[in-house]
Amino acid sequence: MSIRIFQTIAELRTALQTERMAGRSIGFVPTMGALHAGHARLIETSARECDITIVSVFVNPTQFNVQSDFDRYPRTLETDVSLSESAGAAIVFAPSDKEMYPEPLDAHVDVDRLTEHLCGAFRPGHFRGVATVVLKLLNIVQPSRAYFGEKDAQQLAVIRRLVADLNVPVEISAVPTVREADGLAMSSRNRRLPAEERRIAPLLYEALLGVKKALLEGENDAQNAKKVAFSVLKNAPIRVEYLEIVDSRDLQPVQKINVPVLIAIAAWLGDTRLIDNLTYTP
Amino acid sequence: MSIRIFQTIAELRTALQTERMAGRSIGFVPTMGALHAGHARLIETSARECDITIVSVFVNPTQFNVQSDFDRYPRTLETDVSLSESAGAAIVFAPSDKEMYPEPLDAHVDVDRLTEHLCGAFRPGHFRGVATVVLKLLNIVQPSRAYFGEKDAQQLAVIRRLVADLNVPVEISAVPTVREADGLAMSSRNRRLPAEERRIAPLLYEALLGVKKALLEGENDAQNAKKVAFSVLKNAPIRVEYLEIVDSRDLQPVQKINVPVLIAIAAWLGDTRLIDNLTYTP
Numbered sequence: 001m002s003i004r005i006f007q008t009i010a011e012l013r014t015a016l017q018t019e020r021m022a023g024r025s026i027g028f029v030p031t032m033g034a035l036h037a038g039h040a041r042l043i044e045t046s047a048r049e050c051d052i053t054i055v056s057v058f059v060n061p062t063q064f065n066v067q068s069d070f071d072r073y074p075r076t077l078e079t080d081v082s083l084s085e086s087a088g089a090a091i092v093f094a095p096s097d098k099e100m101y102p103e104p105l106d107a108h109v110d111v112d113r114l115t116e117h118l119c120g121a122f123r124p125g126h127f128r129g130v131a132t133v134v135l136k137l138l139n140i141v142q143p144s145r146a147y148f149g150e151k152d153a154q155q156l157a158v159i160r161r162l163v164a165d166l167n168v169p170v171e172i173s174a175v176p177t178v179r180e181a182d183g184l185a186m187s188s189r190n191r192r193l194p195a196e197e198r199r200i201a202p203l204l205y206e207a208l209l210g211v212k213k214a215l216l217e218g219e220n221d222a223q224n225a226k227k228v229a230f231s232v233l234k235n236a237p238i239r240v241e242y243l244e245i246v247d248s249r250d251l252q253p254v255q256k257i258n259v260p261v262l263i264a265i266a267a268w269l270g271d272t273r274l275i276d277n278l279t280y281t282p
Numbered sequence: 283m284s285i286r287i288f289q290t291i292a293e294l295r296t297a298l299q300t301e302r303m304a305g306r307s308i309g310f311v312p313t314m315g316a317l318h319a320g321h322a323r324l325i326e327t328s329a330r331e332c333d334i335t336i337v338s339v340f341v342n343p344t345q346f347n348v349q350s351d352f353d354r355y356p357r358t359l360e361t362d363v364s365l366s367e368s369a370g371a372a373i374v375f376a377p378s379d380k381e382m383y384p385e386p387l388d389a390h391v392d393v394d395r396l397t398e399h400l401c402g403a404f405r406p407g408h409f410r411g412v413a414t415v416v417l418k419l420l421n422i423v424q425p426s427r428a429y430f431g432e433k434d435a436q437q438l439a440v441i442r443r444l445v446a447d448l449n450v451p452v453e454i455s456a457v458p459t460v461r462e463a464d465g466l467a468m469s470s471r472n473r474r475l476p477a478e479e480r481r482i483a484p485l486l487y488e489a490l491l492g493v494k495k496a497l498l499e500g501e502n503d504a505q506n507a508k509k510v511a512f513s514v515l516k517n518a519p520i521r522v523e524y525l526e527i528v529d530s531r532d533l534q535p536v537q538k539i540n541v542p543v544l545i546a547i548a549a550w551l552g553d554t555r556l557i558d559n560l561t562y563t564p
Binding site for chain 1: 295388389390392394414417424447450451
């Protein structure tokens with residue numbers, strides 16, 4: 001059977017109710033479209049672990065804190081549907097803005113503490129938008145499992161916390177970051193990069209690897225470890241927004257590396273903002 | 283079969299999963315215990331409309347903005363279970379604070395606009411606590427329908443909005459306020475009233491009836507209509523916290539009565555706070 005596409009919540013729910021009543025497990029991959037090999041990995045994982053996989057494609061306006069970023073975000077529904085089908089999805093849910101937000105919401109979800117640092121500190125309102133739309137989508141799809149990429153580490157932590165705190169009946173699965181051959185983390189925003197910026201973009205990953213290597217070799221001071229990254233990046237036309245080493249559990253910055261940590265970076269190449277991260281356990 | 287009592291989320295979910303798989307509709311009545319005839323009406327309505335009815339009994343600490351009110355809130359689980367059974371419930375869910383809040387939450391839900399006036403203006407944090415715990419309970423029980431009393435009109439509006447905005451898959455049913463023979467709205471807090479305060483407590487309802495009568499007789503100015511209520515209450519030892527006429531849809535105060543409105547009062551009798559309301563459609 002070929003992939004089905006739904007644009008309304010009512011149609012999707014009707015279709016899923018049939019699956020649920022038949023006792024089938026439902027895997028869910030929420031996306032903003034512009035699908036790449038990283039998304040394919042999420043969909044393939046879901047298709048392997050669940051009876052039926054739903055991919056949502058929705059460029060959520062409420063999580064963009066800069067209007068031009070929303071306007072410029074790539075929209076490629078046709079190829080997204082093809083990729084979803086090839087990766088094993090049974091349904092694509094592609095609602096309009098009006099379907100998801102028939103009027104401005106009064107209700108919204110915040111996740112404190114985990115959103116104080118990293119992207120949360122630089123993108124006001126972003127994680128409120130993410131948490132709220134993900135909760136809406138989980139309520140619409142009611143999946144057994146939902147799949148998120150480790151590349152968006154803070155988003156993953158926020159959603160895990162949201163699900164735990166609010167008793168959302170879903171299992172959250174994390175899928176490792178997929179990288180290009182030169183190490184650059186897959187991202188829908190990569191396709192915006194001009195050739196010269198694309199050439200230097202892998203430096204973000206190299207900088208993170210440099211920090212991790214220092215930690216593996218015994219450095220246990222966060223400031224010293226971070227210096228390695230800055231030396232990797234120092235001559236490149238890259239503006240670092242943040243480079244942080246945070247406790248993996250609560251995403252609070254650490255001075256001494258004596259707990260599992262996340263090494264995370266956000267940086268601007270021209271007018272494109274990229275993020276990446278690695279984990280390290282002492 | 284006699285009523286079953288569960289104290290853990292896991293046990294409750296297992297029991298409900300069986301019911302759900304058997305295709306039974308689940309009615310849910312969330313309460314803070316100290317059940318009275320108003321709750322009985324909610325439970326009876328659910329028992330009539332759904333295959334199986336769950337009553338939760340949980341005095342939610344996060345919605346009390348005054349610690350002494352939480353401490354003094356009546357706890358009567360044994361009689362609550364009896365009343366629930368008599369009214370037709372199959373299950374009582376009575377979790378501990380630790381079961382609902384194993385640690386302080388980072389995630390919480392706010393509903394803006396609807397919470398600006400009435401109780402929202404006088405009980406900071408109250409509706410965040412209500413919205414968050416109700417969402418948790420809805421996620422735990424996953425009912426087909428949930429029942430709320432019209433006596434807590436602002437709470438009902440907040441929950442309806444929460445459910446609509448976040449696409450929570452449940453139908454919210456409102457049940458009319460149940461009153462004592464003398465007109466006092468049923469409330470768990472009524473049992474705290476000393477005899478003299480209990481005697482004058484029906485004045486709140488009389489004040490609301492006075493306002494409604496004025497509107498029915500053609501008064502269409504909110505300030506003038508409210509004067510009727512204040513004249514009913516003026517010699518009684520009652521401290522009015524608010525008396526408002528608000529648009530029923532968004533709970534914003536109105537000057538002219540040309541839309542359906544809620545006439546709502548909150549007042550203190552000694553150290554007990556009571557609320558009540560009536561609706562009026564021009």
